[in-house]
Amino acid sequence: MSRVLVIGAGGVGSVAVHKMAMDAAVFSHITLASRRIEKCEAVAASVRQRTGVTIATAEVDADDVRATTALIAAVQPRVVVNLALPYQDLSIMEACLEAGASYLDTANYEPRDQAKFEYGWQWAFHERFEAAGLMALLGCGFDPGVTSVFTGHIRKHLLDRIDRLDILDCNGGDNGLPFATNFNPEINIREVTAPSRHWEDGAWVEGPALGRKQVFDFEQVGPRNIYLMYHEELESLVRYYPEIKRIRFWMTFGDSYLKHLEVLGNVGLTRIEPIMFEGRQIVPLQFLKALLPEPSSLGAVTRGKTNIGVIASGEKNGEPKTFYVRNICDHEAAYAETGSQAVSYTTGVPAMIGAALMLSGRWHGAGVFNMEQLDPDPFMDRLNQRGLPWQVQELASPLDF
Numbered sequence: 001m002s003r004v005l006v007i008g009a010g011g012v013g014s015v016a017v018h019k020m021a022m023d024a025a026v027f028s029h030i031t032l033a034s035r036r037i038e039k040c041e042a043v044a045a046s047v048r049q050r051t052g053v054t055i056a057t058a059e060v061d062a063d064d065v066r067a068t069t070a071l072i073a074a075v076q077p078r079v080v081v082n083l084a085l086p087y088q089d090l091s092i093m094e095a096c097l098e099a100g101a102s103y104l105d106t107a108n109y110e111p112r113d114q115a116k117f118e119y120g121w122q123w124a125f126h127e128r129f130e131a132a133g134l135m136a137l138l139g140c141g142f143d144p145g146v147t148s149v150f151t152g153h154i155r156k157h158l159l160d161r162i163d164r165l166d167i168l169d170c171n172g173g174d175n176g177l178p179f180a181t182n183f184n185p186e187i188n189i190r191e192v193t194a195p196s197r198h199w200e201d202g203a204w205v206e207g208p209a210l211g212r213k214q215v216f217d218f219e220q221v222g223p224r225n226i227y228l229m230y231h232e233e234l235e236s237l238v239r240y241y242p243e244i245k246r247i248r249f250w251m252t253f254g255d256s257y258l259k260h261l262e263v264l265g266n267v268g269l270t271r272i273e274p275i276m277f278e279g280r281q282i283v284p285l286q287f288l289k290a291l292l293p294e295p296s297s298l299g300a301v302t303r304g305k306t307n308i309g310v311i312a313s314g315e316k317n318g319e320p321k322t323f324y325v326r327n328i329c330d331h332e333a334a335y336a337e338t339g340s341q342a343v344s345y346t347t348g349v350p351a352m353i354g355a356a357l358m359l360s361g362r363w364h365g366a367g368v369f370n371m372e373q374l375d376p377d378p379f380m381d382r383l384n385q386r387g388l389p390w391q392v393q394e395l396a397s398p399l400d401f
């Protein structure tokens, strides 16, 4: 029996459970838990309507290790899929160890009071998961997640050595709103306003947030401004592919998004230090989040495509070569299938695939793992079969910027 517990009933959690329900041979019992039961019930109703499958629901505060342990003990899942927020990663990992379940997430731990994310806190769990004979798989979304699997595919099948790697993340979707984030606004804004950082010749190179811009012509989207950013898979790629001399991450942003972000930053609304307001402590960024649309509400109004991929330059049989591996995902098609837009879809589908590979034993091990450590082949096959087909293109030359 393949029991799974998904925690977090936002856009990503909703896609993951819809896709799990469509794969009943692998996921025989699905439970969705989140902070508010009504969100779980709304997702369960949609799953029933779209797939005919009934999933169980539960309410849990995943910051509370005891409550989460009790839930895991009651549900008895083999894998807990954490699609809540990065703040809950450590408490859910603790609960998995207490109750004896394996673990998967899509975003690395970040403390609430510091806009800083890194794998160190979660890698520190390795010996305990290993001793318990359990597996924890980190960063199994699109980026991080599929981008590392694409890199593994290139290294295994296309290049003998990778010298340079660029990850290009384009959301060509338009929701018609002047300012809305396509995943959790608090996490999104913390990520975007952090200094840029990339890996070059054995060291991290830092720069100001959104300080470096290029134009890139994305297939089925068109030319877009891309900005150099720090992103969490850079840390694991540097660790597991020490041969790569330069690794960079680029993301598209529209001018309206950046204009709003600048103004919100200037007036202090993106700050994470608490302030006193009418006798009460509030965090400006959390207040801003409460004003912004929920990402899960954007599905119905988003048109266009995402195009996310990696460009790797290196050597094959002594010849210099460059390959581009990417997926293009349509917002409206994602919405028609699961009721969520493509940013949630491109994260929820890989989380479902990772969980399926763990449940079937295709991906196994005791300890804490990143995507780069596992065989890319079964994951790449399932991307094609489960709604995120990819293409490989050989480029005539490396990126010229």
Ligand code: NDP
Binding pocket: 007, 008, 009, 010, 011, 012, 013, 033, 034, 035, 036, 039, 060, 061, 062, 063, 083, 084, 085, 086, 088, 106, 107, 139, 140, 141, 142, 143, 144, 145, 182, 183, 184, 185, 187, 295, 296, 343, 344, 346, 347
């Ligand atoms: P949402 O904010 O839409 O969903 C998060 C869900 O978690 C909400 O239902 C929320 O409850 C619930 N939650 C929050 N805190 C708790 C808690 N203490 N206990 C239980 N449930 C809680 O975010 P998304 O669905 O957009 O994103 C989910 C995760 O996916 C995030 O960690 C995000 O960083 C990650 N992500 C990863 C990507 C990748 O490619 N790797 C890309 C996009 C997202 P409530 O509704 O009550 O607020």
